[in-house]
Amino acid sequence: xSALSNDLLVVAILGYALAMLASAAxxxxxxxGAVARVAVRQRELVGAAVGGSVASPAGDATPVAAVxxxxxxxxxxxxxxGGSEAARVAVWAxxxxxxxxxxxxxxxxxxxxxxxxxxxxxxxxxxxxxxxAATLVGxxxxxxxxVRRPSIRPLGLxxxxxxxxxxxxxxxxxxxxxxxxxxxxxSYWLKIHVTAAITASGILLVGFVAAAxxxxxxxxxxxxxxxxxxxxxxxxxxxxxERLTFRxxxxxxxxxxxxxxxxxxxxxxxxxxxxxxDPKETWAFIAWVIYAGYLHARATPSxxxxxxxxxxxxxxxxxxxxxxxxxxxxxxMHSYAGVK
Amino acid sequence: MAEAxxxxxxxxxxxxxxxxxxxxxxRRLWRWLTSxxxxxxxxxxxxxxxxxxxxxxQRNLNADKVAQYFRDHPALAPWLDxxxxxxxxxxxxxxxxxxLLFVSLVGCLLPRLRAHIAAVLRVPxxxxxxxxxxxxxxxxxxxxGDPAAAAERLRILLRGKRFRVRxxxxxxxxxxxSAEKGHLKETGNILFHFSLLTVLIAVALGSWYGYHADRxxxxxxxxxxxxxxxQYDDYGLGARVSQAGMEPFCLQLNDFKATYQVSGExxxxxxxxxxxxxxxxAHPATIKVNxxxxxAKARVYLLGHGYAPVxxxxxxxxxxxxxxxxxPNQDSMLTSLGVVEFPDAxxxxxxxxxxxxKQQVAFTGTYIPTVSSDTSAVxxxxxxxxxxxxxxxxxxxxxxxxGIPTSVYSLDEHQVETGRLNKVGDVIRLTPGGSATLDDGTxxxxxxxxPWITTTVRYDPGESLVLVGAVLLLVGLVVMLLGRRLRVWFxxxxxxxxSAGALARSAYPGxxxxxxxxxxxxxxxxxxx
Numbered sequence: 001x002s003a004l005s006n007d008l009l010v011v012a013i014l015g016y017a018l019a020m021l022a023s024a025a026x027x028x029x030x031x032x033g034a035v036a037r038v039a040v041r042q043r044e045l046v047g048a049a050v051g052g053s054v055a056s057p058a059g060d061a062t063p064v065a066a067v068x069x070x071x072x073x074x075x076x077x078x079x080x081x082g083g084s085e086a087a088r089v090a091v092w093a094x095x096x097x098x099x100x101x102x103x104x105x106x107x108x109x110x111x112x113x114x115x116x117x118x119x120x121x122x123x124x125x126x127x128x129x130x131x132x133a134a135t136l137v138g139x140x141x142x143x144x145x146x147v148r149r150p151s152i153r154p155l156g157l158x159x160x161x162x163x164x165x166x167x168x169x170x171x172x173x174x175x176x177x178x179x180x181x182x183x184x185x186x187s188y189w190l191k192i193h194v195t196a197a198i199t200a201s202g203i204l205l206v207g208f209v210a211a212a213x214x215x216x217x218x219x220x221x222x223x224x225x226x227x228x229x230x231x232x233x234x235x236x237x238x239x240x241x242e243r244l245t246f247r248x249x250x251x252x253x254x255x256x257x258x259x260x261x262x263x264x265x266x267x268x269x270x271x272x273x274x275x276x277x278d279p280k281e282t283w284a285f286i287a288w289v290i291y292a293g294y295l296h297a298r299a300t301p302s303x304x305x306x307x308x309x310x311x312x313x314x315x316x317x318x319x320x321x322x323x324x325x326x327x328x329x330x331x332x333m334h335s336y337a338g339v340k
Numbered sequence: 341m342a343e344a345x346x347x348x349x350x351x352x353x354x355x356x357x358x359x360x361x362x363x364x365x366x367r368r369l370w371r372w373l374t375s376x377x378x379x380x381x382x383x384x385x386x387x388x389x390x391x392x393x394x395x396x397x398q399r400n401l402n403a404d405k406v407a408q409y410f411r412d413h414p415a416l417a418p419w420l421d422x423x424x425x426x427x428x429x430x431x432x433x434x435x436x437x438x439x440l441l442f443v444s445l446v447g448c449l450l451p452r453l454r455a456h457i458a459a460v461l462r463v464p465x466x467x468x469x470x471x472x473x474x475x476x477x478x479x480x481x482x483x484x485g486d487p488a489a490a491a492e493r494l495r496i497l498l499r500g501k502r503f504r505v506r507x508x509x510x511x512x513x514x515x516x517x518s519a520e521k522g523h524l525k526e527t528g529n530i531l532f533h534f535s536l537l538t539v540l541i542a543v544a545l546g547s548w549y550g551y552h553a554d555r556x557x558x559x560x561x562x563x564x565x566x567x568x569x570x571q572y573d574d575y576g577l578g579a580r581v582s583q584a585g586m587e588p589f590c591l592q593l594n595d596f597k598a599t600y601q602v603s604g605e606x607x608x609x610x611x612x613x614x615x616x617x618x619x620x621x622a623h624p625a626t627i628k629v630n631x632x633x634x635x636a637k638a639r640v641y642l643l644g645h646g647y648a649p650v651x652x653x654x655x656x657x658x659x660x661x662x663x664x665x666x667x668p669n670q671d672s673m674l675t676s677l678g679v680v681e682f683p684d685a686x687x688x689x690x691x692x693x694x695x696x697x698k699q700q701v702a703f704t705g706t707y708i709p710t711v712s713s714d715t716s717a718v719x720x721x722x723x724x725x726x727x728x729x730x731x732x733x734x735x736x737x738x739x740x741x742x743g744i745p746t747s748v749y750s751l752d753e754h755q756v757e758t759g760r761l762n763k764v765g766d767v768i769r770l771t772p773g774g775s776a777t778l779d780d781g782t783x784x785x786x787x788x789x790x791p792w793i794t795t796t797v798r799y800d801p802g803e804s805l806v807l808v809g810a811v812l813l814l815v816g817l818v819v820m821l822l823g824r825r826l827r828v829w830f831x832x833x834x835x836x837x838x839s840a841g842a843l844a845r846s847a848y849p850g851x852x853x854x855x856x857x858x859x860x861x862x863x864x865x866x867x868x869x
Binding site for chain 1: 376377379380383384386387390391393394395398400401428429543552601603605606607608609628629630631632639641643796798800803806807810811813814817818821849
């Protein structure tokens with residue numbers, strides 16, 4: 001069963017990696033793709049309002065400016081009007097990417113379930129399993145967002161990239177054998193506190209991807225031309241990305257608060273005090289404060305939205321330090337990573 | 341002309357006095373402190389200030405690591421200590437940041453609370469005259485009947501959607517229906533921020549009136565302890581705590597069972613204890629890692645465990661003494677290192693205690709619960725499958741009579757270095773029940789081991805208030821993030837179709853859709869009156 005779980009992890013990583021390649025193909029071939037069309041439509045509407053002519057993005061062969069605003073089809077994923085072969089390939093690649101993401105997700109679920117069966121308990125008792133579960137929540141959140149807003153599908157490239165990196169590190173570096181829990185973790189709080197932490201982390205993962213893409217797109221709109229910002233011409237409008245970022249963070253923040261509170265209640269039962277500034281507690285607090293700062297910044301009119309989004313990215317950095325730095329580098333009472 | 345002359349004669353106007361300037365400065369400073377931008381900066385400072393607390397060892401978590409840091413960085417450590425870097429969360433600068441944050445919070449929220457109460461008590465305002473200028477508007481809502489009845493229908497519809505509604509009759513027979521909702525959002529906001537304050541106050545209460553104390557407890561009725569300060573290895577009392585207020589309980593460890601997996605990883609720890617409160621009878625109880633002993637005003641937690649060898653030494657005058665010495669663990673397989681001391685050994689019954697010729701005896705030892713091979717210095721498994729005790733004998737002056745506190749887990753190195761305490765033999769290997777003879781004919785026996793546990797006793801009266809505050813915080817947060825502030829107006833003219841408009845306090849996704857659905861239902865409701 002444990003071996004089956006390991007095989008399924010490989011299948012999941014392969015699934016996400018192939019999905020990533022397919023999404024990358026959509027990006028490469030599809031400046032006529034759904035993504036650009038949404039981007040172009042926004043710009044054209046603006047252009048029409050201003051009354052000037054619309055410049056085509058990043059100098060390419062097929063002119064886009066010729067498409068009149070009213071003529072842009074509301075169905076953003078249909079074949080391009082007067083489009084080329086490359087465009088059709090791109091859209092097809094995009095749908096393949098989405099399907100492969102789903103396949104990878106199925107393998108990921110099976111991997112986690114078989115791991116739980118192999119260990120005879122809920123599958124989040126050490127760092128390997130924690131990352132496995134949190135990335136699953138992130139993948140699920142991404143699939144939900146994709147179903148509700150199909151136009152956002154091409155951003156799957158960045159989500160699958162993140163998933164492949166995290167799962168790869170997890171499998172190669174953090175792996176431990178399935179075994180029973182150490183006595184300190186043997187409590188029903190494991191199901192409550194760690195589940196909440198995993199859920200919040202997973203959703204914040206997708207929120208981070210959205211925040212990063214918002215910044216890329218905003219930078220591109222502001223006229224920057226260095227590498228990350230060149231991805232901006234294929235991204236949807238900054239406004240929509242920014243709203244998505246906010247909604248993801250607003251959804252995850254109460255869950256993270258709940259996880260910290262449950263951790264405090266469990267700490268009282270296990271260690272005698274509900275808060276002791278243990279490194280993991282401290283970094284969870286730091287991440288909480290930074291995300292609170294993000295919500296605050298977004299509610300303060302005098303703070304620009306870009307700055308607020310940078311704060312969200314900083315919050316994810318704190319989460320990563322909390323997960324990798326505290327578990328592996330700093331030692332405290334939370335050292336259940338199990339990593340040798 | 342006359343006025344100009346009068347002007348010239350009047351003394352020049354005085355500038356603001358110093359008092360006024362200070363008040364003005366104070367007001368500006370206060371407004372700056374309570375602004376949201378400042379709150380943001382302070383939040384970041386708080387996060388930043390917590391970082392060194394997680395990277396450097398902290399005294400309250402691990403005093404040993406702090407001491408080790410001093411040894412590793414002898415030049416840097418004292419400066420860090422002056423900056424309170426080893427006690428970050430109780431340091432003045434960390435406290436300054438969160439206290440400023442809370443002042444900012446209270447200073448911002450009290451006026452908001454006043455404004456919120458006033459807003460809640462107010463009625464929904466009159467409809468603006470130009471509904472078509474609102475971000476969402478709709479016209480052509482056909483009214484089939486009496487405007488008053490239509491207004492009543494709309495009122496019922498909106499009340500059903502949890503709006504507060506006010507119907508006003510206009511001059512000329514028309515009606516306006518004003519509706520607003522979303523005050524709960526601000527209530528949630530205020531609740532969240534005041535819960536933070538509650539948590540802070542409860543934490544302060546807990547630290548004033550609470551205490552904690554640590555102790556190592558060896559199994560046996562002769563090794564029990566009571567909740568008095570002298571009996572603890574380490575303790576910290578809150579500012580308002582005295583011995584008299586502490587729960588008068590006594591505790592002894594009757595048995596300790598640990599089970600391990602095949603790999604040596606632990607799978608369960610159970611300590612069977614019995615406790616008495618005051619003069620009451622003895623009660624049995626079980627303490628496990630996630631299940632402390634909960635008394636009325638104290639809780640006892642199980643932290644760690646290990647082995648305490650029982651060693652009997654018979655000196656050259658035939659007197660024997662048995663010492664149970666706890667040996668601290670060195671690794672996860674419970675290789676234990678410690679010291680067994682016999683300060684009353686070899687006292688000539690005829691002469692009595694002679695400070696010039698002390699023949700006190702001590703053994704430094706390693707206890708290995710499972711020996712894998714004779715030359716291995718570490719244990720292979722935490723349970724006692726193949727136990728062996730390695731003792732190195734010392735004789736001389738142990739240095740305990742000077743009254744200077746020393747560690748019970750190691751010999752006084754100074755005595756060994758100055759030759760007052762000497763090694764008198766090679767390492768002795770003993771299995772349980774085994775004995776050996778030293779160079780002067782005296783005998784040492786290894787009688788077996790007793791388990792020891794480390795316990796911590798804690799009392800925090802502010803805990804339940806912190807929990808209440810935390811729960812309210814979460815509730816306030818969810819309400820705040822889910823709430824939507826919305827105002828909707830309908831204008832029903834004396835004859836002809838009605839119009840509608842809506843305004844959101846801050847744009848949220850779904851605003852337009854929500855307005856559309858309200859207007860749809862209104863159309864259905866009002867057209868068939």
